[in-house]
Amino acid sequence: MKEIGYHIPVLLKQSVEGLNINPEGIYVDVTFGGGGHSKEILKKLTTGKLIAFDQDEDAKKNAEKIISNNDYKDKFIFFQGNFKHISNFLRYAGYSKVDGILADLGVSSHQFDVAERGFAFRLGGIPDMRMNKNAKQSSLDILNNYSEDDLVKMFRNFGELKSANKLSSAIVSFREETQIKDLEQLNLIINQTIKTNKDYKILAKVYQALRIETNKELEVLEKFLIQSPKLLKKGGRLVVISYHSLEDRPVKSFIKFNNFENKSITDVFGRQKLEFKEITKKPIVPNEEEIERNNRARSAKLRIAEKI
Numbered sequence: 001m002k003e004i005g006y007h008i009p010v011l012l013k014q015s016v017e018g019l020n021i022n023p024e025g026i027y028v029d030v031t032f033g034g035g036g037h038s039k040e041i042l043k044k045l046t047t048g049k050l051i052a053f054d055q056d057e058d059a060k061k062n063a064e065k066i067i068s069n070n071d072y073k074d075k076f077i078f079f080q081g082n083f084k085h086i087s088n089f090l091r092y093a094g095y096s097k098v099d100g101i102l103a104d105l106g107v108s109s110h111q112f113d114v115a116e117r118g119f120a121f122r123l124g125g126i127p128d129m130r131m132n133k134n135a136k137q138s139s140l141d142i143l144n145n146y147s148e149d150d151l152v153k154m155f156r157n158f159g160e161l162k163s164a165n166k167l168s169s170a171i172v173s174f175r176e177e178t179q180i181k182d183l184e185q186l187n188l189i190i191n192q193t194i195k196t197n198k199d200y201k202i203l204a205k206v207y208q209a210l211r212i213e214t215n216k217e218l219e220v221l222e223k224f225l226i227q228s229p230k231l232l233k234k235g236g237r238l239v240v241i242s243y244h245s246l247e248d249r250p251v252k253s254f255i256k257f258n259n260f261e262n263k264s265i266t267d268v269f270g271r272q273k274l275e276f277k278e279i280t281k282k283p284i285v286p287n288e289e290e291i292e293r294n295n296r297a298r299s300a301k302l303r304i305a306e307k308i
């Protein structure tokens, strides 16, 4: 199994600075991955604590290394689970309010680079794409079982694919003969259906849609964001790194307007209830040096908000 490190943390310095860490405070990293951000937070804590989550059992193995480190073991708690359950996990750990929450969305390089996880269209294998390996539905199940209408919705909403109708109809026709078995078959259907000289971009959109649907990424992101202001102390920070516009849009809207409509909504008395002050009016993006060193950082956007 070829692997070059688990994951290079993105916007590391800027995001950890964004948490404005109090060494005695309580912090949460909801997307632990290889622990790049978590380790940087831990370095800054004295009597403080870090609670981290990841739904991937491979990330848990990285967390176990921190737990076995004497310097950190008393400051660190890890839960293998989905961040949509953040309130329950924190309550279980004995915390109702925290000083900062960091979310570095999407998948890790490890998940992309290991062919068996089925995230990358260039690596072959089976389109699995479950971040939680025990989740019931893989991308392959979706491809073989979704109705044509549901496939269209998925490719349109989560891949912003203009040929969503054509591709969905081609998948359903293929299934009349036999089930889709692997990435090669899926790539062949895509290439035969959508004639384009930008194959790579189309494949990326199809795979993005499948990944988002498989992991219900936008649904769980909204659930997480809605809980975040109730969990932060006044002055506590929410720090989110996103990697595409479908992720960034709800983050931006929620921080600014406390809703996902991207507009100010007032109650019958004309009042608008805001939970956050925007610390970053414009998102922070990686500089050229970071992109050169880590190409996967290229689409990252960092937003920082403070609980009011």
Ligand SMILES: C[S@@+](CC[C@H](N)C(=O)[O-])C[C@H]1O[C@@H](n2cnc3c(N)ncnc32)[C@H](O)[C@@H]1O
Pocket: 007, 008, 009, 010, 030, 031, 032, 033, 034, 035, 036, 037, 038, 053, 054, 055, 056, 059, 081, 082, 083, 084, 104, 105, 106, 107, 108, 109, 131, 220
């Ligand atoms: C971009 S990586 C984080 C990398 C990490 N910051 C580091 O420096 O190594 C995203 C991680 O979040 C996890 N993840 C994504 N969505 C999640 C969710 N809803 N609940 C829990 N973990 C999630 C993925 O399994 C992946 O390991």
